[in-house]
Amino acid sequence: MKHSLFIAFFLCLGSFASAQQLTSPDGNLSLEFMEQADGVPAYRLDYKGKPVLTSGRLGLLTEEADLTRGFKQTNLERASVDNYWNPVWGEYNRVRNHYNEMTVTLEQPETGRILNIRFRLFNDGLGFRYELPLQRKMNYLTVKDEVTEFNLTGNHKAFCIPGDYDTNEFAYTTAPLSDIAVDMEKRIAKKSYESKAEGGLTVQTPLMMKSEDGIYLNIHEAALVDYAGMLLNVDDKQFKLSAHLTPDKLGKKGYLQLPVLSPWRTVIVSDDARDILASQLIYNLNEPCQYEDTSWIRPMKFVGVWWEMFTGEGKTWAYSDFYQAKPGITDYAKLKPNGHHPANTAHVKEYIDFASAHGIDGILVEGWNEGWEDWASYRKDRQFLFNKAYPDFDVKELQRYAKEKGVQMVMHHETAANAADYERQLDEAFQFMVDNGYHAVKTGYVGYIIPRNEYHSSQWMNNHYIHVARRAADYKVMVNSHEAVRPTGLCRTYPNWLAQESARGGEFETMGGNDPDHTCILPFTRLKGGPMDYTPGIFETRLSYYNGEKPNERVHTTLVKQMALYMTMPSPIQMIADLPSNYARFPDAFRFIEDVAVDWDNSWYLEAEPGDYITVARKAKGKNEWFVGGITDENSRTATIPFSWLPEGKQYIATIYEDGKDADWDTNPQSYRIRKVVVTPKSVLKQKLAASGGVAISIKEADKAEMKGLKTIR
Ligand code: NOJ
Ligand code: CA
DSSP: OOOOOOOOOEEEOSOOOSEEEEEOTTSSEEEEEEEEGGGEEEEEEEETTEEEEEEEEOOEEESSOEESSSOEEEEEEEEEEEEEEOOSSSSOSOEEEEEEEEEEEEEOTTTOOEEEEEEEEETTEEEEEEEEOOBTTBOEEEEEEEOOEEEOSSOOEEEEOBOBSSOOOOOOEEEEGGGHHHHHHHHOOOOTTOOBOSSSOEEESSEEEEOTTSOEEEEEEEOOOSSOOEEEEEETTTTEEEEEEOOOTTSOOOEEESSEEOOEEEEEEESSHHHHHHOOHHHHTSOOOOOSOOTTOOOEEEEEETHHHHTTTOOOSOSBSOTTOOTTTSOGGGSOBOSOOOOSHHHHHHHHHHHHHTTOOEEEESSOBTTTTOOOGGGOSOOOOSSOBOTTOOHHHHHHHHHHTTOEEEEEEEOTTBHHHHHHHHHHHHHHHHHTTEEEEEEEOOSSOBSTTOOTTSHHHHHHHHHHHHHHHHTTOEEEEESSOOOOSTTTTSTTEEEEOOSOOGGGGGTTOOOTTHHHHGGGTGGGGSOBOOOOOOOOOEEOOGGGSSTTEEOSSOHHHHHHHHHHSOOSEEEOOSOHHHHHTOHHHHHHHHHOOSSEEEEEEEEEETTTEEEEEEEETTSSEEEEEEEEOSSOEEEEEEOTTSOTTOOEEEEEEEEOTTOBTTTBTTOEEEEEEEEOTTOEEEEEEOTTOEEEEEEEEOOHHHHTTOOBOO
16 A cells, blocks of 8 residues: 655744635635634634635634633744645545645633644535643633634524434434425424423534535534533524534533643535535544454444334234343342243254354344343443343354354443443453354343433543444454444444444334435435444335334335335445345345445445435445445436446446335335346446335346346446
8 A cells, every 4th residue: 555644844933824725736725814803713714715604603612711802823834744644444445645734823822721723624514623632721621612613604404303412313404404394393203302402403413414505615613522412403504513512410511621632523515415425534534453453343234133123013022021120139030031022042052053054144133131121221330241141042052053054143232321331341341242152232222321410421421432443343243233323434443333223214214214314314414424223124014013002004115115124224234134034035135135245445426416316336345246226205306317437448347226116115116126237447337216215236247147038337
């Protein structure tokens, strides 16, 4: 790999003009830093000569120090960086980190306090953060507010979910900023652990927007470490956004001790929506991988004793119906089994057989451990034990059987949001995993957090998730966290943190559903922070929620779109979420899910429009296998798929899994067709996608015999 590194420093001391300029390497973006009246720091951002963010304030307000005004600029440093790094897994095997940097040093003459603001301009956007170096006049700070503003140039179309301190599991609103309040109110999914942000109108990040003149903007944060998660206040009259830090329940928005580096505030910008999806800016702003040896980190596909608890089969996580059982205290062997507990040895073995027969790496089993009899949430100081299996789940026998069949067991740690107790048990829990052959864990934080003064996105919890990922690494364990704060690219630094949920996932198809455009939005929003465990691959689209409570639930896609999600929702850990019995009914379509990769050498976004459609091609890591996935929202469409990204001079056989002619997510979701064609780098395929439909294509180098009789796409 060729690494080129170019760093230039220009140290300018002495007098400063009132405004400082920084441009991106390609010159398309330019940033201006200025001091407003009263020594208030501010910035603006232009793209291709037009403003995208007008002058907005910067600064931090703390109980001990007001770092929002009264500043004089005393120093300015510039640097340029152009190098490459190799992610452990991901959409690309090599990422370019190319930016120009400007660091402004601000001093308050009256207090002697110093604040640095570091700006980085990439070709695809801006990152900036606050830095408080060690200094005599400040040490401990209690954050009251961050005043960072993102002042927009108009009433952009926004793709957003309501601001909430605990959850991101909402349906998206797509509306001009002036109308989001009305629409979000209608769509707020009532959740038992919802904690709506206080104050006026707020939204979560990543926030995706499109201006009237076709500029795409994505606002988020990178490297959320030892700091509160950021929401955005929205002024829907003036179209101004500002940082809204998640408080704890005492109202404090963070506790800092110098030196401090805030997370990066990120603004990805382009006039081509495909660039937003391809952008690696958030990863670039995170620290490099902290582990020397990453050979144990292995992307994977897995099945789970899981979906049957959501669908109408009346299965439970709990072993018995005795709701007063207490983990570690009750003798579970004396309880009467409820007879509908699928996490039992015999049933898990069926899943192991299925995974083994289909080359699927792992199997997750939920409801294996003591504690599911009640769900007391924050009222109970101990909900689960992570080293004590139910009487009908034979850990050792399953370890033996899984090993014999070449399948990995995936652990489940539902903490019921009791992070404090999880930390107490963590070492025992990971040791128990290692002793029993588990190297991946799905964690969960359903409910109100213990410690009881915390939210899912407050500073203490943000540190908790990182602590878990790092401690897991000590045991060579990979983590897939559910209900954690939405990601900010930290999986670059801790690549055993393979994925998170932190959004409304596939499970919601059993609870009111996900709109047909939901997965056409997520890659522009939630996924900018990192991969999502969306749980795709639901082939049986008619559902009824647990125990038949809601008998008429359904998947809001065609069957083929479920396949395409493996491409458009990239993740190094992908669930094959449906029941084995449903896959058995569609063995030819299931082939794609068996074949599709989860780790990539390269990716090419071919078509994209937030909320409408995405088409992407990828090359499997270390293999001459390529895959294409395309999805659309409620509107059927014809995708135009070029193959110019395939290596020249060869022919290829493409197996196309497409919506049937009569397919429609609403009326005929399971209609599909499979055909094989020959393609070359010159081919351009016009491919019809049904309403909320998709296309999934697997591609291999052609061998002459196989090509016989196949049509060539010109
Ligand atoms: C919510 C998670 O998203 C889901 O996947 C899991 O099955 C339940 N919590 C129980 O832990
Ligand atoms: Ca969830």
